Amino acid sequence: MTLQDHCPLCAADGGVPIWHGDKLRVIRAAEAGFPAFYRVVWNRHVAEFSDLSAADRSLCMEAVTVVERVLRERLSPTKINLAALGNMVAHLHWHVIARYDWDSHFPAAVWAPAQRPRDEAREAEIVHQLPEIDAALQQALGRWAA
Amino acid sequence: MTLQDHCPLCAADGGVPIWHGDKLRVIRAAEAGFPAFYRVVWNRHVAEFSDLSAADRSLCMEAVTVVERVLRERLSPTKINLAALGNMVAHLHWHVIARYDWDSHFPAAVWAPAQRPRDEAREAEIVHQLPEIDAALQQALGRWAA
Numbered sequence: 001m002t003l004q005d006h007c008p009l010c011a012a013d014g015g016v017p018i019w020h021g022d023k024l025r026v027i028r029a030a031e032a033g034f035p036a037f038y039r040v041v042w043n044r045h046v047a048e049f050s051d052l053s054a055a056d057r058s059l060c061m062e063a064v065t066v067v068e069r070v071l072r073e074r075l076s077p078t079k080i081n082l083a084a085l086g087n088m089v090a091h092l093h094w095h096v097i098a099r100y101d102w103d104s105h106f107p108a109a110v111w112a113p114a115q116r117p118r119d120e121a122r123e124a125e126i127v128h129q130l131p132e133i134d135a136a137l138q139q140a141l142g143r144w145a146a
Numbered sequence: 147m148t149l150q151d152h153c154p155l156c157a158a159d160g161g162v163p164i165w166h167g168d169k170l171r172v173i174r175a176a177e178a179g180f181p182a183f184y185r186v187v188w189n190r191h192v193a194e195f196s197d198l199s200a201a202d203r204s205l206c207m208e209a210v211t212v213v214e215r216v217l218r219e220r221l222s223p224t225k226i227n228l229a230a231l232g233n234m235v236a237h238l239h240w241h242v243i244a245r246y247d248w249d250s251h252f253p254a255a256v257w258a259p260a261q262r263p264r265d266e267a268r269e270a271e272i273v274h275q276l277p278e279i280d281a282a283l284q285q286a287l288g289r290w291a292a
Contacts, residue, residue: 047225048214048218048225048226049207049210049211049214049226049228050211050214050215050218050226054208057207057208057211058204058207061195061203061204061207062200062203064195065195065196065203068194068195068196069196072194072196078233079193079194079231079232079233079236080194080195080196081229081230081231081232081233082195082229082230082231083227083228083229083230083231083255084227084228084229085225085227085228085229085255086225086227087224087225087227087245087252087253087254087255088253090225099233106233107233107234108233108257109229109231109233109255109257109258111254111255111257111258112255112257112258112259113258113259
């Protein structure tokens with residue numbers, strides 16, 4: 001692992017740790033309004049997806065797929081959003097976000113201005129499920145990596 | 147190819163056609179302020195990345211990587227942004243966007259509010275290069291698919 005000075009994803013997990021593998025980890029983010037917001041973080045400091053080897057790109061996207069599938073199975077979201085931006089923190093990480101047609105921003109991106117007030121009751125229903133979802137992610141990622 | 151009624155990416159290319167393969171195509175988008183904005187569009191109508199087979203996911207992301215690499219080589223952007231959102235058009239497409247620290251939104255996402263006015267002179271320098279970049283993409287994607 002190459003540690004870069006001042007890189008928050010070299011210095012710390014970057015969120016609630018869910019699963020840790022040799023090459024990548026999965027964390028749960030705390031982004032207001034989007035309770036089912038996970039990130040697949042590449043452990044080594046690379047900026048761009050194409051900095052990875054073909055084998056590592058495949059590994060990375062298969063981890064993203066495992067997370068996406070657990071969120072779909074457990075939460076039946078309106079849509080999954082995937083993104084690797086890295087403009088703020090140029091250490092490769094994939095956002096995997098369960099979106100709902102009732103969420104504060106839908107159908108806009110989570111980075112866009114809100115479209116409506118947050119629905120705290122519906123958010124709380126998802127928050128209530130997070131321990132089970134975290135456990136399902138740990139199981140699915142463990143099976144996948146085995 | 148499954149055609150879905152009212153899906154704009156089933157009905158049309160979705161932008162300036164750059165390259166067309168059996169399973170996917172690459173188009174150049176027209177998004178104000180971001181001249182080097184391409185999309186890898188899956189030809190068949192699927193909503194989510196995890197709806198694809200493992201082989202198709204790999205194919206899809208390798209095409210994204212080809213596009214990313216051409217943009218990096220030709221434009222040396224500050225950052226590449228990759229995203230598959232699909233909240234508006236739930237037909238799998240990957241945004242591949244060359245971002246610059248001088249662009250109107252950096253370091254925010256292109257979907258966020260602008261951070262500063264557009265720099266039309268610098269945008270024009272990129273627009274001037276688009277014919278060469280489009281040709282480089284066609285060559286690189288052709289070689290990749292061969």
